[in-house]
Amino acid sequence: MDRPGPPRTANARTADARQVRPATEGWTQQKDAEGRPVLQFASPRRGKPPVHLADLSPAERAAKVVEWGLPAFRARQLEKHYFTHFTDDPALMTDLPASRREELVAAMLPPLLTEVRHLQTDRGDTVKFLWRLHDGALVESVLMRYPGRITLCVSSQAGCGMNCPFCATGQAGLMRNMSAAEIVAQVVRANRFIADGGLGDPRAVGHDGERVSNIVFMGMGEPLANYARVMQAVRVMVDNDHGIGMSARGITVSTVGLVPAIRKLADERIPVTFALSLHAPDDQLRDELIPVNSRWKVDEALDAARAYFDRTGRRVSIEYALIKDMNDHAWRADLLAEKLNARGRGWVHVNPIPLNPTPGSIWTASEVPVQNEFVRRLNAAGIPTTLRDTRGKEIDGACGQLVATAADDDPAI
Secondary structure, X not given: OOOOOOOOOOOOOOOOOOOOOOOOOOOOOOEOOOOOEOOOOOOOOOOXXXXXXXXXXXXXXXXXXXXXXXXXXXXXHHHHHHHHOOOOOHHHOOOOOOOOHHHHHHHHOOOOOEEEEEEEEHHHOEEEEEEEOOOOOEEEEEEEXXXXXXXXEOOOEEEOOOOOOOOHXXXXXXEEEOOHHHHHHHHHHHHHHHHOOEOEOHHHHOOOOOOOOEEEEOOOOOHHXXXXXXXXXXXXXXXXXXXXXXXXXXXXXXXXXOHHHHHHHHOOOOOOEEEEEOOOOOHHHHHHHXXXXXXXXXXXXXXXXXXXXXXXOOOEEEEEEEEOOOOOOHHHHHHHHHHHHOOOOOOEEEEEEEOOOOOOOOOOEOOHHHXXXXXXXXXXXXXXXXXXXOOOHHHOOOOOOOOOOHHHHOOOO
């Protein structure tokens, strides 16, 4: 049962406020014989992408180059070209032996992403890329410039198997896991786009050498359902000697609540930011909003999130999409604060984000006064809370909007 609401006040919604129930719109949610939403944890069997430099450890890269009859240091040269200069064009790799260059690059840096198109908005500061993978699967990533940083929202799966009714990405289910190299390639291609002036001439604004500074695993897919490949990609991103050399603190890994994988992530000892997409503090609503809640309840997910903080010292982010009359009730803010404070102080930060509205839909953003009251109650309870900026709504590039379809593959008009 839902927790009873607080007494009626002038500024807060009460327990008898309208309660909209989650429902899909324009598509049918996959359900099992007992009527429960189907969850896909295992990737369907499809042709694997070719093995790429970024799929291998530094030692494996060197060994593979030696197999080609070349000295191991050639692997370091390939790493430099790909991770630092953001290129897989053999014509630009003049330090490699000309007689072997083409075949070596073809073997170690096979093409993984083909750009179908990109769209820009927010005065050019937000770019959504549509990529085609080797088997025809389509995925998207979103590049965003903010003051002092550039963030890339990456996909980790083609589709998603978590079947959340409010998320466009999950409508078609899970097509397959992406490889570590396919995940990394999104960063490399974004860095190439920046270097080529896609976000404006870096030299003109005094930022020559500018590149992606922050990664959020909040694109297509459930990152922790593709655990091994996501972690290999993260290792490549943070490797200063053999990878991209990013700060782990600038990388956010999100999940809808795969508790065993959250605990495993804590043991990695890589200080990434961890984000739990909660969206409801009560099991009755969250069972409907986030079907994986049928496996691991709110308290289990919050316990695992707190354990992540205890293990790493990294403050956890709670993501909460504010949906009008569905999960934005004032008593839910109070319940969320109660549950977080019950696990201690100083370990968590809440990021409410107004859902991106669709005209006439039950899935629409909370009204501004309601958003403000929700945030006020959490802050008043001692929970640091910041209403999050949303980017890319005009190009369907905002949170929950990433869904690559066959129509997206049509030529641009």
